Amino acid sequence: MKFSIDRSKFINQTSNVQRAISTKSSIPILTGMKLDLSESGLTITGSNSDISMTSFIPTEDADNDLKIESTGSIVLPSRFFNEIIKKLPGDKFELEVLNNNQTLIKSGVSEFTINGLDAVNYPHLPDVEADNQLVFPTDLFKEVVNQTVVAVSTQESRPVLTGVNFLITNEGLTAAATDSHRLSQRRINITSEEDYNLIIPGKSLTELVRTIGDSVKEISMSISENQVLFNFDNIMFYSRLLDGRYPETDRLIPDDSNTRLTFDSSNLLASVERASLLSHESRNNVIKLEIKAVDKKATLYGNSPEVGTVEEVLDCENIEGDDLEISFNPDYLKDALRSFGSNTTIEMSFTSALHPFTLRPVENRDNFVQLITPVRTF
Amino acid sequence: MKFSIDRSKFINQTSNVQRAISTKSSIPILTGMKLDLSESGLTITGSNSDISMTSFIPTEDADNDLKIESTGSIVLPSRFFNEIIKKLPGDKFELEVLNNNQTLIKSGVSEFTINGLDAVNYPHLPDVEADNQLVFPTDLFKEVVNQTVVAVSTQESRPVLTGVNFLITNEGLTAAATDSHRLSQRRINITSEEDYNLIIPGKSLTELVRTIGDSVKEISMSISENQVLFNFDNIMFYSRLLDGRYPETDRLIPDDSNTRLTFDSSNLLASVERASLLSHESRNNVIKLEIKAVDKKATLYGNSPEVGTVEEVLDCENIEGDDLEISFNPDYLKDALRSFGSNTTIEMSFTSALHPFTLRPVENRDNFVQLITPVRTF
CATH class of the missing domain: 3.10.150.10 (DNA Polymerase III, subunit A, domain 2)
Structure with missing residues (x-):
């Protein structure tokens, strides 16, 4: 040679x-x-x-x-x-x-x-047949991955939760991830001749989107029993699939709500980042959101016994429904808000202080939802 | 308040x-x-x-x-x-x-x-009188510090060697640092009414030059018994001084030489960086320089039993004197070369395989010298 x-x-x-x-x-x-x-x-x-x-x-x-x-x-x-x-x-x-x-x-x-x-x-690479290729526009594929991997579990105790579930039917692709405290679910339209239900490790997807150059227009995906192959430019990217049954995430997402806030994703992110400066120093890392619908006022509270307290009056575009006090981990909310991109109008919907709440982009509410489980503080 | x-x-x-x-x-x-x-x-x-x-x-x-x-x-x-x-x-x-x-x-x-x-x-800051201020142009002061701190010792076994010696007489300032394996000495002209001999911790000087903004034209220095105060813009920067007697570095620098190489600092630095890729993997981290003056050829050798070997024919502007084979730690040579800045013509002077060798910039040879002790490999 x-x-x-x-x-x-x-x-x-x-x-x-x-x-x-x-x-x-x-x-x-x-x-x-x-x-x-x-x-x-x-x-x-x-x-x-x-x-x-x-x-x-x-x-x-x-x-x-x-x-x-x-x-x-x-x-x-x-x-x-x-x-x-x-x-x-x-x-x-x-x-x-x-x-x-x-x-x-x-x-x-x-x-x-x-x-x-x-x-x-050197070991042989897996055999993945190139029949039944699914083809994605690169930007959309990256979006789906980036919006779901945030909710992947980092704990190996339930291995399936370290992956993103790709559920492909004739209605399109539903990608979902949950670490059992929060959940992210994104749908897109694609055409596929066959149905698939696979779990791709979150780490593989993260490496994959880093590898795809900006000039790549399309990426194709081929699936075998325990491997998936992504093909773009002159690159073949193989990942193993995770064994097991992924939980049905559709059932976990509430249909109705009693309190709703509408706001700009970047504004709320900045407020949560400030509030979490102090909550990170306390033992349980929780911030409290207080909604007074009549006064059209929503306030975030964070505190650390050692350092002090913080109070943020949120800049909401709309507030409606019942009054509410709810506590949650601010880091989950930060991850969720970042996944919508900057300056996106978001609706946050609550049932009660003890039920999971959702965040959806107003412009694409049927196809993307982030769900967060609150923390009981009383 | x-x-x-x-x-x-x-x-x-x-x-x-x-x-x-x-x-x-x-x-x-x-x-x-x-x-x-x-x-x-x-x-x-x-x-x-x-x-x-x-x-x-x-x-x-x-x-x-x-x-x-x-x-x-x-x-x-x-x-x-x-x-x-x-x-x-x-x-x-x-x-x-x-x-x-x-x-x-x-x-x-x-x-x-x-x-x-x-x-x-809150503790009181040290009292340093602002009489007898020495004033330096900022660029020159930063140059002196950056060129000497590279040779400061990181080991606390001989505390004085963790500092840079500032020797100030009516002839100017001589700044010197050595960790006993290599030495850097830089002279500049300044006027001072008094003589001083102080040892400033290397870490203090590193922080100081990081703090001095690009817009600062001059920096003034005031000295008390165990503190030094630097003043620029609206900032006062105090550092403790190190106690003890700094070795007389002048005596350590050889006057004559038997072999001399002249080269461009950036060219040699690139060659040493490549050679050290392999020497870093071997137990003793040493590279060998072989000079054949008659053939006008100088070659660097590095090797690691695990990974392999490297050979670099150096791009020298001039070679004169006796043939020589000498071994040394490539990291000392890299630090020294970087201290001259890029594309500076350097003269390297050797006495023998067992004596320290020097590097001096051809354009300012009397005011700046880097010295490196070789490693005995036989």
Whole structure:
């Protein structure tokens, strides 16, 4: 195996694949990055126990300046290999596999010889058939992921809750996540010939949206029994699926309400951030919302016995229904508010001080809901 | 005490004073920030065991929009107080001390009441007389500090070596630092009526240069027996001095040399950074420089038994003298090279493989020297 390539084009691709590699993996070969060179181009592969990624650099794209002297494969220690390539002096570099997987890297005045591993021992990537692909516009897909992963559980005690449930029927996609204290549910219209009910790990989705470049217009998704494959540009992104049955989130969302507030997401976020400065210092991290519908007044209260108290009169566009005093974790409300984006008009609906309350964007109320369970303080 | 003030002007000053405050201090009142309001303006004070800082916001400067209703003093928990002020909604805020040091802060829809401490219990700042001030152009002062603090020791076993020695005579200022493996010495011309020999903690100097804004043209320095006071803008920056006798660094710098290299600082830095990628992985973190004067060739070698080897042919402007093989810690060389700034022509002078070698900028060779002790590898 011997080739030369444009250094910055190569770095663009390895920095993506690098995300799939854990340098702390207990399987030594998985701390490496695999390079496979065929006449058609160079495939770079990284993998950990949750996700795998390949990126393909085609020979036919002249920008890559990929010159092949002989084909072959090698696995190189990913952290060093990437640091070395980033610091090389030239615009191009040359890579050649010598005896015993020793690999020579040359660029300008620099010559590195690093110890590689035999690519034969690298695990095979999962087989996912590319039939029944679902295609998403990238921006919409990122929105769905970013709006739901906020509610994913970080505790491994109920593994299914560490994922986002993708429920796909002929009515579209419903993505939902809950950590049992709060819930986020988003619906979009897509067409699919088959129904699917899958749970994708939240961490995989977070890495996936980070990997998708701004120039990517569409992303396609293929599903097998225990793997999902996302395909965009020259990148294949594989994630394992979570086993188990996801709770039916539809049942958890209340239909009616007794008190309703309408406000701007950014205004309320700023108030909650200030109130949480003090609640974070108290043992239970709770803030109280007091609604006096007759006076059209809603006030947030936070306090910490050590530091002091805070009172925020909320800037609401509308207040209607019954008076209410309700307490909750401000961090859940902050996450929910951020998921709507800035300066979005939101309706917050309450049943009672002991029942979960919801937040919905007024402009898209049927397709997106955030739900938060209050804290009983009396 | 009651006043209102422009929020962003206030934040500019507190963010400086904040540097002097350790929120982990074992003396509770020192985790606070002191506010002293007189008719002439507001003085903000922070202090830890090493440095103290005050910043003055004058009433007469209309930009500050400082409106005084009643004067007085208070100490507020610095971390919260600063976070609160940063997040307040309005352009201005009002602060009022109520009973029992409770302090009310109002801005727009927000109202905070935080628990303060009695300012009477705040320690007095050191007395430093403002006679015999030395005045430095800010850029030159920052240069002297940045070029010497790199060589300061981080180990407390010999406390004097954690400081920079300022030796001031009628010939000017010589600043020197050494951790006993490397040394940096810089001279500048200043006029002083008295001689001084002081040791300023490296950490104090690092904080000081971070505090000095880009718009500051001059900085003045006053010295007392165990304190030094730097004065610029409306800021007073106090640092304790280190007790003890600083080694005579002049004696350590060799006068003659047998091998000399001339090169561009940025070129050599890039080569050393690459070579150190591998040396960092080996137990002893050493790279080897091989000079063949007849061939006009200098080569750096780094290696790690686990990862591999690297060879860098250096891009030297001139090589003269005897052949040499010398080994050293690449991190010392990187620090030294960075201290010269980018694209500076440097002369590196060697006596033998076992003697310290020096680096000097060709354009200012008499006033700045970095010295590095080699590592014996045989």
